[in-house]
Amino acid sequence: MPELPEVETIVRRYRPDLEGRRIVGFASYCPQQVRPGVASFRRAIVGQTITRLTRRAKYILAHLDRGGLLLHLGMSGRLEWSDAVGFDGRHVRAAWELDNGRRLVFCDPRKFGRIRYVRDLKDFGTALGPEPLESDFSVTVLGRLLGRHRRQLKPLLLDQSVIAGLGNIYADEVLFRARLHPTTRSDQLTGREVRRLHQAIRQVLRQAIAYQGTSFDWAYAGGRMQTRLQVYGRAGRPCPRCRTPIARIRVAQRSTHLCPQCQPADGRAPAS
């Protein structure tokens, strides 16, 4: 399930092959994933050159001469070249033909992904929270975001309008490394805890990018971060810090992994 590090990895991988290329054709095999309709989408993008490939939150942004193309991978979306060895043609939902004859394919078994054209990329992203790896994402900024709400930490971290890019895996990893319980109220953190949370967010995301993301199953391949996860998917196994078995609970309808010893519910973390 691509979160910020996986999307960043994909953008870096495809950037050299896409920047400067002109789109000469587009096909959709799942029209409900394309906005606006397929016809106007195709009309808007065909003939345009991809000037830059960037990321915002979990979106891939293909900047065009006029406007831009947004791709959200949902939970099972991926990009492939149709001429790649071992290319799996199942679940192809859309394809772009490029001026060098190659065909970029969007595969998405669960169809949660979205493809959009916007006339101006500047209008996009205004409803999204700050990028946690940007230099302006300071401890002060995080403190203000936390204090503005009285919500449980985990759903707050997953809320893309508060902070952009975290998903279920990295939210759990962040809270473990910050030694904070997922249901702690966001407005009740001490200054020290805000600092720990800030550091954990940036460390986890940077490390995950360095490892090219997490590969659990067919949804995303090539990453190695799954070997570095400390709590996610590790229920019942010993905590890397204190050997207490990792617990799995449900918070805001999401499965949540934590160490009951290192992340106590009363918010008082033990001395490090």
Add this chain to the structure above:
DNA sequence: TGAATTGTTATCGT
């Protein structure tokens, strides 16, 4: 068969 996943939207409660 139920659980798992994201983001959006609707609905309920305080």
Add this chain to the structure above:
DNA sequence: AACGATAACAATTC
């Protein structure tokens, strides 16, 4: 009213 929590929904695999 505004905010937060909750549920439903889209679709598929294991």
